[in-house]
Amino acid sequence: MTLTPIERVERRGPRLLWPRRSPRTHEEGARGALIAAISTLVVFGGVIALVLSSDAWPRVQRQFFDWTHFKASFPKVLSGFWLDVEMFIIAEALILVIGLAVAMARSLRGPAFFPLRIITIGYIDLARGLPLLLLILLMGFGIPSLQLPGVPNSALFWGVAALIFSYAAYTAEVYRAGIDSVHESQRMSARSIGLTQTQSLWYVVVPQAVRNVIPALLNGFVSLQKDVALVFVLGVREGLREADIYNARTFNYTSYIAAAILFLLVSVPVARFTDWYTDRERHRMQAMSS
């Protein structure tokens, strides 16, 4: 069975670490792999040997990499980290939806939509112009302090709301870049078969736009996955807060390392996946244009 170039690309699995260029012959490939393995061993082995042999290492190990402290702090940090994961999932889902709605509102044309465009531009400027930490403090402490009837008073709720407020604006701009990347003729063609402006956006432009910006959206995932930890300033007992509490009690930093490992366990695979996906899309586009 012969495969089209697109199928060949789609069947390729994720290549995590190896460079894309394929070796010309088997021997060359084997030699390349050998050189890569040896140089990796030499470089990393050298660095590790240097660190371990330094005079300061025992102190570093005691403060940062202490197994007893790790075991003692890890369960608390892990249970707090689950709250980070929950916040991330809820916030990301809402960010994707709100960001798209804002981008679509901003992309509607015609004088009737002028007020809507002004509002979305104002919102995006505001949300992107303010430090995220300021927003979290302002909303997380500020709004509950008003004791408004019928409004949630939890710092956690408003902390996540601040994350959504800020990230949805960035995400809207990502979507908008995607919408602008779809050729004008697609919109015209959609209008020509009777679709309204909103229908043209929704059925024709947005699906293509989203596909074009998936790598950028995934980057946002990685970024948000770390930034959820910022709500710790509100006293929310998520992973970083738990690590902080442990450190305050023991003056040992291993709990922060435990939290760091957990964050990396989530963000590194997403980053690798983003690379793989971007690569696959680039090859798909090349296959299509050839």
Place this chain on the structure above:
Amino acid sequence: MSVARLSVRGVAKSFEGREVLRSVDLEVATHEVVCLIGSSGSGKSTLLKCINLLVPVDRGEISIDGVAITKPGVNPNTVRQAIGIVFQAFNLFPHMRVIDNITIGPRKAHRIPRGEVEAQARVLLERFGLADKAREYPDRLSGGEQQRVAIVRALVTRPGLMLLDEVTSALDPELVGEVLGVIRDLKTEGMTMVIATHEMGFARDVADRVCFLEGGVILEQGAPVEMFARPHHPRTRQFLERIVDAGRL
């Protein structure tokens, strides 16, 4: 005398101060096929887009079956149901299968049930030799097939007027024939068409009338035999001579 299917009166359009259409008058009777010829930038495409309300006119009036469609308050989406347009670059939606490309308009814009539109679409696909392509994505089709799908997409609402905008210009020479064949087919069954084209041989065969556009006005029009053999206007003569020199007639 019966009302013209399409009537264009004094239509003018400028883009950023550049006058593309100065004052176009054109009447097209039901079942008539009119070819628009003229050099690139003469306003052929813009005129077709004005007729389909994709581009708003600055001045003048366009009527379909005696009803003015350029008046304020007319719903352009209803008008577009009665007018099919096919573009030079096919403009199929790459993320949809052929069948969805064809049916999305009627289903979403005119709320016609999926079953009904698909049945109609399959009849048309069958007729144009595309029956086995319904489930394919556009990038798996040849240019000629894509353009035929685009024609089916324009036909599926059963329009009373088809506008074709240089539909063969983006095709490899060996694929031009299959698309022109489809258009000849449409003429045989009495479709009213306005065709912007650079294919002079085709215009001569298929057109009831040929209009030469230049500088945003119709400079000369007439039966193809007349126009191609004895053009009156010096500009028309010049244009046709260049075409003959290029081996296109």
